[in-house]
Amino acid sequence: MPAARHARLLPLAAALVLGLSYGAIAAPAAKNSCATCHARLTRSASALPSLQFREDVHRDLGFTCADCHGGDPTSDDQSQAMSPARGYRGVPTGAEVIARCAKCHSDAAFMHRFAPRQRVDQASEYASSVHGKRLATGDTQVATCASCHGAHGIRLVHDAKSPVFPTNVAATCGSCHSNPEHMKGYTLDSGAPLPTNQQAEYETSVHHEAMVTRNDLSAPTCNDCHGNHGAAPPGVGTVAAVCGTCHAVFAVRFDASVHKQVFDRGCAECHGNHAVKAASDRMLGTDQAALCGTCHSEGDNGFKAAIQMRAAIDKLKQGLDQAALLIARVKNAGIETSDQELQLGEAANRLTQARTEVHTFNPAPVDGVVKDGLGIVSRVEATGHSAEAELRFRRQGLAASLVAILLVVVALGLKIRQIDRRAGVSAPPAADKGGPAARA
Amino acid sequence: MLQRVVDWLDERLDLDDVRHFVGEKSVPVHVHKLWYYLGGVTLFLLGVQLATGILLLLYYRPSAEQAYESVQFIVTTVQFGWLVRNIHAWSANLLIATAFAHLFSVFLLKAYRKPRELTWVTGVVLLFLMLAFGFSGYLLPWNELSFFATKVGTSIAGALPLVGGFMLRLLRGGDDVTGATLSRFYGMHVAILPAVTTLFVGIHLLLVQRQGMSVPPSIERKLKPGDELPQMKFFPNYVLRDVVLWYVALALLAALAAFYPWELGQKADPFAPVPAGIRPEWYFLAMFQVLKLLPSHIFGIEGELVGVIGFSLAGLVLLLVPFLDRQTARGEPGRIFTVLAAIALVFMVAFTVYGYIAALQAGAAP
Numbered sequence: 001m002p003a004a005r006h007a008r009l010l011p012l013a014a015a016l017v018l019g020l021s022y023g024a025i026a027a028p029a030a031k032n033s034c035a036t037c038h039a040r041l042t043r044s045a046s047a048l049p050s051l052q053f054r055e056d057v058h059r060d061l062g063f064t065c066a067d068c069h070g071g072d073p074t075s076d077d078q079s080q081a082m083s084p085a086r087g088y089r090g091v092p093t094g095a096e097v098i099a100r101c102a103k104c105h106s107d108a109a110f111m112h113r114f115a116p117r118q119r120v121d122q123a124s125e126y127a128s129s130v131h132g133k134r135l136a137t138g139d140t141q142v143a144t145c146a147s148c149h150g151a152h153g154i155r156l157v158h159d160a161k162s163p164v165f166p167t168n169v170a171a172t173c174g175s176c177h178s179n180p181e182h183m184k185g186y187t188l189d190s191g192a193p194l195p196t197n198q199q200a201e202y203e204t205s206v207h208h209e210a211m212v213t214r215n216d217l218s219a220p221t222c223n224d225c226h227g228n229h230g231a232a233p234p235g236v237g238t239v240a241a242v243c244g245t246c247h248a249v250f251a252v253r254f255d256a257s258v259h260k261q262v263f264d265r266g267c268a269e270c271h272g273n274h275a276v277k278a279a280s281d282r283m284l285g286t287d288q289a290a291l292c293g294t295c296h297s298e299g300d301n302g303f304k305a306a307i308q309m310r311a312a313i314d315k316l317k318q319g320l321d322q323a324a325l326l327i328a329r330v331k332n333a334g335i336e337t338s339d340q341e342l343q344l345g346e347a348a349n350r351l352t353q354a355r356t357e358v359h360t361f362n363p364a365p366v367d368g369v370v371k372d373g374l375g376i377v378s379r380v381e382a383t384g385h386s387a388e389a390e391l392r393f394r395r396q397g398l399a400a401s402l403v404a405i406l407l408v409v410v411a412l413g414l415k416i417r418q419i420d421r422r423a424g425v426s427a428p429p430a431a432d433k434g435g436p437a438a439r440a
Numbered sequence: 441m442l443q444r445v446v447d448w449l450d451e452r453l454d455l456d457d458v459r460h461f462v463g464e465k466s467v468p469v470h471v472h473k474l475w476y477y478l479g480g481v482t483l484f485l486l487g488v489q490l491a492t493g494i495l496l497l498l499y500y501r502p503s504a505e506q507a508y509e510s511v512q513f514i515v516t517t518v519q520f521g522w523l524v525r526n527i528h529a530w531s532a533n534l535l536i537a538t539a540f541a542h543l544f545s546v547f548l549l550k551a552y553r554k555p556r557e558l559t560w561v562t563g564v565v566l567l568f569l570m571l572a573f574g575f576s577g578y579l580l581p582w583n584e585l586s587f588f589a590t591k592v593g594t595s596i597a598g599a600l601p602l603v604g605g606f607m608l609r610l611l612r613g614g615d616d617v618t619g620a621t622l623s624r625f626y627g628m629h630v631a632i633l634p635a636v637t638t639l640f641v642g643i644h645l646l647l648v649q650r651q652g653m654s655v656p657p658s659i660e661r662k663l664k665p666g667d668e669l670p671q672m673k674f675f676p677n678y679v680l681r682d683v684v685l686w687y688v689a690l691a692l693l694a695a696l697a698a699f700y701p702w703e704l705g706q707k708a709d710p711f712a713p714v715p716a717g718i719r720p721e722w723y724f725l726a727m728f729q730v731l732k733l734l735p736s737h738i739f740g741i742e743g744e745l746v747g748v749i750g751f752s753l754a755g756l757v758l759l760l761v762p763f764l765d766r767q768t769a770r771g772e773p774g775r776i777f778t779v780l781a782a783i784a785l786v787f788m789v790a791f792t793v794y795g796y797i798a799a800l801q802a803g804a805a806p
Contacts, residue, residue: 334701336516398698
């Protein structure tokens with residue numbers, strides 16, 4: 001490019017740089033004296049909010065302290081900036097928290113600008129919750145928005161550091177519900193003190209294990225059963241419905257069963273509530289480890305049904321184990337068994353179905369499914385036995401062919417000796433003996 | 441009856457020359473004569489491959505959708521299909537093992553020296569063809585292990601300078617290993633390679649028959665002037681010994697097929713993650729392991745490229761050994777090439793064992 005052309009472009013470049021610089025100067029960040037002053041405070045309780053707010057989702061979206069607390073953030077004079085005359089509302093407590101959050105979060109048109117798919121009924125749900133109802137009666141100890149979401153370092157719910165991220169929910173609820181001091185005075189409907197061991201129990205449950213060990217975020221935590229904004233304990237008769245949101249087939253079977261009318265605590269009667277353990281076949285039956293004997297006694301129909309259902313399930317399990325061993329054995333011996341493995345998978349599905357049918361507490365449907373499963377197992381076993389027969393045939397055939405080959409080799413060896421002798425083939429000269437091939 | 445057939449043929453073809461050749465042909469008898477049989481057993485195994493391969497062709501379907509299922513059908517449903525497939529798989533491995541043993545024995549006995557240079561060259565080409573048979577046949581069952589091993593193997597060809605990209609697409613029939621690769625490997629395995637192999641086996645056998653068996657220089661040097669090595673008639677004395685060994689090989693194949701059936705594994709899934717400890721067949725394992733161990737760059741050149749060029753040069757040197765080993769050509773003991781062969785043998789065994797251990801540690805069954 002010629003130098004003259006460079007010279008012509010220089011003014012244009014200079015104008016562009018100046019223009020950009022002017023733009024940067026002309027649009028400074030809005031003044032926020034709240035953050036400036038609070039960050040300088042030596043008392044951590046006063047300084048912390050401004051530090052925490054740096055990571056707050058609201059700040060990222062352009063909100064400032066004044067949007068919740070009011071006041072005049074453009075003034076450096078504290079008496080002006082925090083003057084009620086300029087709208088300063090101070091630190092909200094109790095119902096004020098709900099009102100301030102709801103100002104935006106219950107306004108569909110407003111929320112649409114930032115999070116169009118977010119619900120706007122949290123405040124009304126909260127009002128229907130145990131927390132909301134108690135707050136309305138003047139109990140300021142109960143949880144409000146900030147108790148769970150935080151006040152100044154609020155993160156999106158799907159942020160793993162958020163206190164309401166699934167893996168953190170139990171600890172967040174536990175921060176109040178596991179604190180005996182905090183929960184003092186709260187009682188159950190029966191009048192008994194409200195327990196504070198829910199979190200500890202939950203942490204021993206199969207649900208917690210699924211979430212923490214297997215990193216399954218769909219596993220339930222407190223809010224999945226109790227709700228979040230509309231938090232309430234599932235009442236009598238609603239437990240099965242709550243469990244049924246995930247364990248749908250079990251809930252349908254249970255709803256149609258005789259126990260639906262009898263079990264006050266629904267599923268929790270056998271499985272517990274917070275400390276739900278992995279279900280096992282040992283729970284079914286009448287021996288010491290089983291649960292049925294807790295209510296039923298020898299001779300009654302439930303006792304008989306428990307024995308019958310457990311026997312059916314054990315029979316299918318045993319059949320499956322034996323068939324699986326047989327198929328593994330022939331597979332190791334080189335027989336192709338992928339069809340049989342598929343069928344065994346199908347029989348294992350029947351076992352799962354039978355365990356589901358147990359929740360009807362009626363032996364007939366359990367027996368029906370077990371019969372299907374045993375049919376599959378017996379077909380697989382028949383194929384396995386044929387495979388074993390085939391293996392025996394192969395080995396016998398091999399032995400016969402090896403004998404035949406050996407006979408031919410011996411005959412050939414004799415023939416070779418005979419013709420060698422006739423032809424006078426001699427051994428190599430003695431001098432050549434002993435030299436390995438590598439020496440050649 | 442047989443005599444009448446021979447007479448009938450003799451009347452029309454005049455078999456005197458053949459009869460004379462067979463009657464007069466003899467094999468020298470010395471301490472290293474045992475190594476002569478390796479060529480014969482390799483030829484026998486090639487015949488087994490041909491026969492079992494033809495039988496497998498009757499049921500095998502060369503497409504990504506059906507290949508695995510058709511092999512499954514062969515080993516589960518077809519009468520004696522399991523035997524045919526297992527013998528084909530085991531025989532392929534024994535064939536390559538005996539071909540290597542034959543090559544090393546010929547190398548160490550210096551049987552490649554004048555006038556047998558062409559016999560050596562055709563033999564080395566046949567070994568390369570056997571390796572190509574192994575490489576192409578490995579993919580045909582379209583199982584997980586073979587699919588990913590072929591991906592790795594063809595990508596090594598893609599590392600070649602200048603022609604790498606072309607070679608990669610030529611082998612794969614596209615940028616990736618797909619059904620098109622399977623079709624190509626199938627065509628190569630059942631048509632191209634057998635045709636070329638038949639030609640080279642024909643030339644190799646013709647040269648062996650024409651020139652007779654080589655007597656190792658170490659034996660020749662010990663002969664006093666005027667002494668002659670004892671001879672064994674080729675037919676029937678030598679041929680019958682060959683047949684004994686063939687029967688032993690057959691018995692071994694039958695036992696391996698019955699007691700150690702070749703696994704079929706899982707069907708290849710191009711979208712599945714690469715299984716841990718992926719490895720090629722044992723005869724490529726030393727090469728594979730060396731390529732894995734090379735640093736990413738050697739003197740500024742890509743490590744894999746250096747490895748591929750190194751192995752290509754080694755192959756070329758192997759092919760041209762009769763023309764490079766001047767010591768042996770002059771009738772002197774060719775110690776340099778003996779040492780080279782010993783180093784190559786130790787290198788191959790050591791890296792094959794290392795490759796197996798590495799694959800085991802990475803979680804793959806050997």
